[in-house]
Amino acid sequence: MQYVAKNVSVIGDTGFSPKVKEASGTNIDRCYQCLTCSLDCPVAFTMDYLPHQVVRLVQLGLRRKVLTSDAIWICANCETCATRCPKDVAIPRVMDTLRAMALQEKVVEKGKDIVVFHHTFLSNIRRWGRQYELSLLLQIKFKTRDFFSDLGLGLRILWQGKLKLRPPRLKDVTGVRAIFRRIDQSLARGEWT
Ligand code: SF4
Ligand code: SF4
Secondary structure, three states: OOOOOOOOOOOOOOOHHHHHHHHHOOOHHHOOOOOHHHHHOOOHHHOOOOHHHHHHHHHOOOHHHHHOOOHHHHOOOOOHHHHHOOOOOOHHHHHHHHHHHHHHOOOOOOOOHHHHHHHHHHHHHHHHOOOOHHHHHHHHHHHHOOOOOOHHHHHHHHHOOOOOOOOOOOOOHHHHHHHHHHHHHHHHOOOOO
């Protein structure tokens, strides 16, 4: 993997970084660009900006660049970076905040595959209380109109019984839905941005 910083301008929105710090509850000023987060991130190889670069873009106030990046959507919130960061920078919380900001500011490219995945993933959890992979797979295929790119893999995991045909049954699905409702209310009050 190559860790080459992209060419970024340093003239940014000075109010952006304080806003991200406040909304995420994370002091990104502590980051001293040691790259530990990027070296340990399991999905960094698919990102346009590596985790430490996302932090740097926020510090520089390059709002548009970071809010339209793929990296903020690719982050799987696995917490590896937060666990290893020597300066206690909670990158997953920063990524959450940036995703919420990108949606609120409507800068997300319509129909972007990774965003379709996020919406579908969460709406399935809201509906079933946990993930229903077959439904997730079929919905994403229809929404992205990409029916055949990984057909072989899909058939193989179906054949191996790894895709359940029936939706999961959860006793307290209403409890899960209540969590989503609270998040909706919090977003409507603008508490994340
Ligand atoms: S591990 Fe922490 S201090 Fe190091 S670059 Fe990443 S966020 Fe910054
Ligand atoms: S939380 Fe996101 S940025 Fe951090 S290691 Fe996991 S996937 Fe990478």
